[in-house]
Amino acid sequence: METMETDIIIRHQVVGVFQVNVYLVVCPETKKAVIIDPGGEGERVVRMVEEEGAEPIYILNTHGHADHVLENKALKERFSIPVCMHEADDEFFSRKKVRTQSQKELGLPPPGPADRRLKDGDVLEVGKLRIEVLHTPGHSPGSVCFHVRGNLFSGDTLFVGDVGRTDLVGGSLETLLKSLEEKVIVLPGETIVRPGHDYGETPTSTLAWEMRENPYITDFILAK
Ligand SMILES: [Zn+2]
Numbered sequence: 509m510e511t512m513e514t515d516i517i518i519r520h521q522v523v524g525v526f527q528v529n530v531y532l533v534v535c536p537e538t539k540k541a542v543i544i545d546p547g548g549e550g551e552r553v554v555r556m557v558e559e560e561g562a563e564p565i566y567i568l569n570t571h572g573h574a575d576h577v578l579e580n581k582a583l584k585e586r587f588s589i590p591v592c593m594h595e596a597d598d599e600f601f602s603r604k605k606v607r608t609q610s611q612k613e614l615g616l617p618p619p620g621p622a623d624r625r626l627k628d629g630d631v632l633e634v635g636k637l638r639i640e641v642l643h644t645p646g647h648s649p650g651s652v653c654f655h656v657r658g659n660l661f662s663g664d665t666l667f668v669g670d671v672g673r674t675d676l677v678g679g680s681l682e683t684l685l686k687s688l689e690e691k692v693i694v695l696p697g698e699t700i701v702r703p704g705h706d707y708g709e710t711p712t713s714t715l716a717w718e719m720r721e722n723p724y725i726t727d728f729i730l731a732k
Pocket residue numbers: 571573647664672
């Protein structure tokens with residue numbers, strides 16, 4: 509019997525009070541891996557890593573909101589790996605005023621400094637995987653999506669049938685729509701959308717589906 513070749517391993521768990529999707533993305537050939545948005549319950553993330561026999565080499569944050577970064581420090585120490593965040597959020601969430609406001613809005617402590625600052629267009633080599641960084645500001649100034657082998661880890665920029673809040677400090681709906689228009693809907697329609705929270709009818713979707721069904725895309729971008 510022929511088995512289909514798996515070119516990427518993706519696991520996820522829903523963690524923390526904000527029910528964030530933390531993802532483990534593994535290169536099947538080398539077992540090198542990244543942890544995306546460890547927002548809580550670090551031990552469950554560690555278990556997932558162990559079950560896969562994976563070797564994490566980066567912690568990636570789609571943005572700096574507390575619910576996506578809470579376990580950065582613990583997992584960074586556990587695996588001795590760097591925390592990576594877009595430069596704009598690393599800078600933004602280091603400002604005292606922003607930290608105070610974000611703490612008030614989310615009721616959780618904002619992130620510590622990143623070890624590596626990401627920029628738009630950066631490519632992270634993880635075994636044979638190439639993870640591309642797309643800067644998609646709007647939900648926060650340094651929000652990003654991670655694009656790898658037909659998968660888009662969209663954080664709080666794009667949910668299934670919805671988009672992220674833009675009323676938190678540093679948010680802008682206009683900027684978010686521009687990001688979707690210029691960086692996201694230009695990707696192939698079969699791209700699988702893997703959001704930061706499971707707020708939709710299904711846990712994942714495709715960009716083709718979003719372009720038909722997501723009112724922010726149909727009404728504010730495509731109908732322009
Ligand atoms: Zn957020």
